[in-house]
Amino acid sequence: MAEPLTKERVIEALKRVKGPDLKDDIVSQGLVSEIVINRGKVYFSISVDPTRASELEALRQAAEKVVSSVPGVDAVAVTLTADRAPGAARGGNGNGRGAEAPQGSPFTRPGAARDARHRPGGVPGVANIIAVASGKGGVGKSTTAVNLALALKERGLRIGLLDADIYGPSMPRLLGLKGQPQQIAGNKLEPMQAYGLKVMSMGFLVDEETPMIWRGPMVMSALSQMLKDVAWGELDVLVVDLPPGTGDAQLTMAQQVPLAGAVIVSTPQDLALIDARKGLNMFRKVNVPVLGIVENMSTFICPHCGERSDIFGHGGAKSEAARLGVPFLGEVPLTLAIRETSDEGRPVVATDPTSKVAEAYREIAGRALAELERGKGGARAAPRIVMES
Numbered sequence: 001m002a003e004p005l006t007k008e009r010v011i012e013a014l015k016r017v018k019g020p021d022l023k024d025d026i027v028s029q030g031l032v033s034e035i036v037i038n039r040g041k042v043y044f045s046i047s048v049d050p051t052r053a054s055e056l057e058a059l060r061q062a063a064e065k066v067v068s069s070v071p072g073v074d075a076v077a078v079t080l081t082a083d084r085a086p087g088a089a090r091g092g093n094g095n096g097r098g099a100e101a102p103q104g105s106p107f108t109r110p111g112a113a114r115d116a117r118h119r120p121g122g123v124p125g126v127a128n129i130i131a132v133a134s135g136k137g138g139v140g141k142s143t144t145a146v147n148l149a150l151a152l153k154e155r156g157l158r159i160g161l162l163d164a165d166i167y168g169p170s171m172p173r174l175l176g177l178k179g180q181p182q183q184i185a186g187n188k189l190e191p192m193q194a195y196g197l198k199v200m201s202m203g204f205l206v207d208e209e210t211p212m213i214w215r216g217p218m219v220m221s222a223l224s225q226m227l228k229d230v231a232w233g234e235l236d237v238l239v240v241d242l243p244p245g246t247g248d249a250q251l252t253m254a255q256q257v258p259l260a261g262a263v264i265v266s267t268p269q270d271l272a273l274i275d276a277r278k279g280l281n282m283f284r285k286v287n288v289p290v291l292g293i294v295e296n297m298s299t300f301i302c303p304h305c306g307e308r309s310d311i312f313g314h315g316g317a318k319s320e321a322a323r324l325g326v327p328f329l330g331e332v333p334l335t336l337a338i339r340e341t342s343d344e345g346r347p348v349v350a351t352d353p354t355s356k357v358a359e360a361y362r363e364i365a366g367r368a369l370a371e372l373e374r375g376k377g378g379a380r381a382a383p384r385i386v387m388e389s
């Protein structure tokens with residue numbers, strides 16, 4: 001019988017890695033964050049001086065390597081962070097680089113829970129967390145996330161929607177939601193409700209007019225709290241709308257949250273597809289199953305004559321998905337109705353359920369769900385990625 005994979009074993013392995021000063025190991029220097037283990041996947045971060053992050057890539061790789069060799073480990077994701085690891089010495093009043101929430105954030109309210117960063121594991125009561133991601137911005141990720149969530153809800157599932165785009169939250173606008181979530185017992189926030197979805201967004205908490213500067217550790221802290229300090233209750237699926245790209249927030253999600261799968265949104269253009277591949281590779285690296293690719297803004301359907309034209313080309317995502325060995329979940333046409341309903345806060349699946357586009361989202365939801373279930377059965381092999389971008 002193989003020994004079970006435990007944090008202690010991971011820590012033992014990490015004691016073989018020397019810290020940046022090359023004297024003591026990274027564990028005894030208190031540089032290793034909380035270690036999260038989820039079904040053979042190991043996630044943690046190493047605190048480093050941000051000005052030296054690039055030269056310390058070798059350190060990150062060394063840590064990844066020693067943990068990979070621990071029996072029972074299937075995948076390892078290590079990030080370097082400017083954050084102070086728990087247990088590391090606190091320097092005076094802090095160095096101004098800690099994982100504090102930004103000024104004016106609800107998380108700086110007295111009494112608000114502040115210990116959520118690095119807290120591992122899932123969200124109690126939430127059965128599946130699905131991320132909606134894209135390599136580049138403006139491809140319709142948030143629109144897809146909302147309508148996917150609504151189509152899943154139509155199937156009788158209990159659905160939450162988390163807007164993880166803290167730089168440019170969209171959910172208040174897409175769902176026509178105003179006001180602030182209420183604080184309830186246990187320092188939790190009650191999610192907002194729209195069209196039968198439970199919704200949380202940084203947009204409810206900060207003034208849209210106030211520019212906010214987020215640093216990496218703050219992003220981690222805010223996201224972690226939006227997941228764990230919100231009273232989501234019992235959910236079958238929590239759909240998370242990620243910010244575009246493959247930066248801090250995406251990695252944080254992948255590392256701190258046991259994602260059941262990721263949906264990648266792409267437009268048919270080649271460029272977006274290259275970016276979509278980046279997204280795919282990121283999830284693949286942290287062993288999160290990619291449920292499939294959605295081609296958005298596929299065909300333009302003229303609102304007057306109903307004529308179809310392929311403005312951005314058509315079918316690129318479908319053939320690319322086949323090439324990459326990931327499922328193709330479906331295509332959503334470019335329609336004025338989608339843009340208008342989104343901008344008016346009246347998402348099309350809820351407000352025009354018999355329309356063709358609502359049907360397209362329903363098909364996508366059905367396929368994503370099927371992939372999710374298939375992944376749970378463990379039947380699906382990891383996606384085959386044939387090209388690094």
Ligand SMILES: Nc1ncnc2c1ncn2[C@@H]1O[C@H](COP(=O)(O)OP(=O)(O)OP(=O)(O)O)[C@@H](O)[C@H]1O
Pocket residue numbers: 134136137138139140141142143144165168170243244296297298332333334335336338339340342343
């Ligand atoms: N299929 C579509 N047809 C027409 N307009 C669309 C479609 N999908 C999205 N849009 C519009 O495109 C714009 C960008 O969409 P959205 O905000 O969902 O993109 P995003 O990828 O989330 O962007 P960001 O990267 O800024 O978060 C919005 O105005 C939205 O209404």
Ligand SMILES: [Mg+2]
Pocket residue numbers: 141142143165170241243
């Ligand atoms: Mg968005």
